[in-house]
Amino acid sequence: MGDNRSKAGVEPSERTAIGITFGNSNSSIAHVVDDKAEVIANEDGDRQIPTILSYVDGDEYYGQQAKNFLVRNPKNTVAYFRDFLGKEFKSIDPTHNHASAHPQESGETVSFTVKDKAGEEDAPSELSVSEVATRYLRRLVNSASEYLGKKVTSAVITVPTNFNEKQRAALIAAANAADLEVLQLISEPVASVLAYDGRPENKIQDKIVVVAELGGTRSDVAVVASRGGMYTILATAHDYEFHGIALDKVLMDHFAKEFMKKNSGASDPRENAKSLAKLRLEAESTKRALSLGTNASFSVESLADGLDFASTINRLRYETIARTVFEGFNRLVESAVKKAGLDVLDVDEVILSGGTAHTPRIAANFRYIFPQNTRIWAPSTEATAINPSELQARGAALQASLIQEYEVEDIEQSTHAAVTTVPHVTNAIGVISTNEAGEDVFVPIVPPDTAVPARRTFHLSAPKGGDVLVKVVEGNTHIKVTKPEPKAKENGTSKAAKVEDADEDGDDDSDFSDDEEEEEEEKREKVWKIGSTLAEAGIKGVKKGGKVEVSITVGADLSVMITAREVGAQGGVRGTLVS
Ligand code: ATP
Known part of the structure; x- marks a missing residue:
């Protein structure tokens, strides 16, 4: 993680640290008060601050004010530049820059030509993307400093999971040039998970979380395993075609x-x-209104040929015309789960993050894809969901408050659970036990995808006592499919699990199916399969009703050490297996 830190170190005692999310479309700043993360509103009262700078007569505007200048002053307005940091011109996608300052090749990097000074009509400046980022970050930090009443010195900044070393280095350099120390760069999905896990009422649990970051110019999905408070990214998927701007385009x-x-x-x-x-601009605001209400208006003065235009649209109609985009999100999420080698049944939670995640239809579609007991964290599905637009900044702020007391070197050394992508076991490790029916069953002790090193202990009961054979094995899950019974339709009470009810069928505006007699869904459940044996240990003379304690330690090199002993008795068995 050596690249992840700032060169300009600030003494821990002198730091005022915040969390920043710096998106292509919007940015946010957050800080922690009384252990709670809070997103800061800038001078204009905005918590989602458009990542845009605009120059008019030598004055610099940022955020929403700059965004409004896209109509009257597009050439001197710089937007959608974050993803260009650390990139060469030939590898960027300038699609979204057509209606503002155009990116151009400038040596190894990308630049924009804008008139940023007053009175020098013929002398526009060529600003490198790093310079634009520095100027923008400076504005963000100033807003935070003003709000907090003291100078912000340091930040944790979120970045997409596919930001490479060069992009990270460029971002850190741009921040440093704005007099900002970067404590750490953390990945966006981990920041979103942290925002939820950092809630004071939260209990840390082992879980698989799918984080869908749905922004303006990109959609990123990550599958994250949370094991004993450690986060491991199992798979990621990215898409640059289906995003918030694609929804604007439909409208x-x-x-x-x-x-x-x-x-x-x-x-x-x-x-x-x-x-x-x-x-x-108006299409975007209509789209946002449709996330809240079932009807929205659209009204523009002098839209074209001097003609005003006003209209309305209802949500159902919008969901119909935007269906292709919504389906793109579904596919992306499904592909990420598949890439992680998992099934939707393995997923405990889905976190919807980013501005586009406010859209109720997207959450409804995900509700349909995942089983009933998977929690879908979105405003329309969970009353206690956190505002999706605030998740990343909040997570970054929580992380900043955790690490701000450390020296820069210690942060670099730190393998803080929340931010490291660590090696992990693929299969579960556990023991074989016998169920009531006398069948061998797998009992997981170390769950799959557990970050290593890890140590887990389990008590195996030995009701009969005597010599107990402990068999340590690998286990993995597979999906057992049970076809519905043919006659189940008669009384409509098949035991087969239905994935969703009729009105969530992901269909278009005629989507309230009249068809009462739905096809029964086949039943899909996750079952353990016993894999290869890792070790066997015989514990002799266990007393009746006794317990055998099995401890499994997986080293950072994935070696496995197993100890087995009778609880309360002397001695035991120990063995090490090398991966
Ligand atoms: P990216 O980096 O992908 O461009 P971002 O992370 O910078 O995005 P976000 O604020 O997460 O930016 O997402 C911006 C998108 O979210 C825009 O397309 C915006 O129109 C959309 N958006 C914001 N609020 C809502 C809402 N309430 N309902 C629907 N869409 C919204």
């Missing part, structure tokens, strides 16, 4: 067509830069 097309239909002969507002910018 822009819809209203542009309606506008032309209502005003025959009027020009297409998508073909004029200013009209397009207006269309885009």
